[in-house]
Amino acid sequence: MTTAKEPKNTSNGQVGKIPKRKLLKSDLQRMRIPRRFWPRMKKPLDDFEDKKILIKYYNEICDKVRKGESLILSGPNDIGKTTFACEIIKEARRYGYYGFFIRAYDYIDACFLKEMYNREMTIPERTKEVDVLILDDLGKELGGSDRAIGMLASLIKYRVEECKTTIITTNISTPKEFIVDYGVSFQRSMRGVYHWINFEGPSYRDKMARELKKEYEDDALEAGKEVQRAEK
Ligand SMILES: Nc1ncnc2c1ncn2[C@@H]1O[C@H](COP(=O)(O)OP(=O)(O)OP(=O)(O)O)[C@@H](O)[C@H]1O
């Protein structure tokens, strides 16, 4: 398994700066980032309480990945959690770290089906070993078996113990609710490593739906005018 090269320690014990490289299309494909999240985030984050933590995390990504610091981005639908998580693994990739995107329920399926990532490695192996993982939509697999929860708990525990960074996105809205769904021992294995972020933002899909509707209305108006012109 390839991991990013650690930067050399300088004489004063500080870790040297890692050079930044350009992100390629092949990087996005290999990280399995869905196409919707390939372009850079269009609008900066709105102001909310935990925004400062997120910006600091993004700006200090190498340090965070080196330490295995992780995030849970919690909040309602459509507010940009997955979009921001993808910005984080893209930034980590620019510094040479390897990223991988997977939805929690796809991880469960991949474990059962022993799906391959490439010729040498299965998807579950990639998920366990990659430097920076996005585990998207945690909670959507709930209602499944206890075995599925056990698989996720063991993945999280392994990554915490190996100091590997994970960015979880979820609609579960509080740590208490998380304990109800996944149990205390799952939650305890994340303590001291994961920051719980209450992500906030406008509903971007509502905005996109309004824009799409307007586009169709404008087209219909234009088509109506053309018919009128033709009839004259
Ligand atoms: N900062 C942004 N500027 C413009 N569009 C954005 C921004 N963030 C997200 N979007 C768009 O809004 C849509 C929803 O974003 P995203 O999927 O990241 O939300 P989410 O919070 O992860 O939702 P869910 O909980 O349903 O998974 C996407 O199509 C995305 O492109």
Ligand SMILES: [Mg+2]
């Ligand atoms: Mg999402």
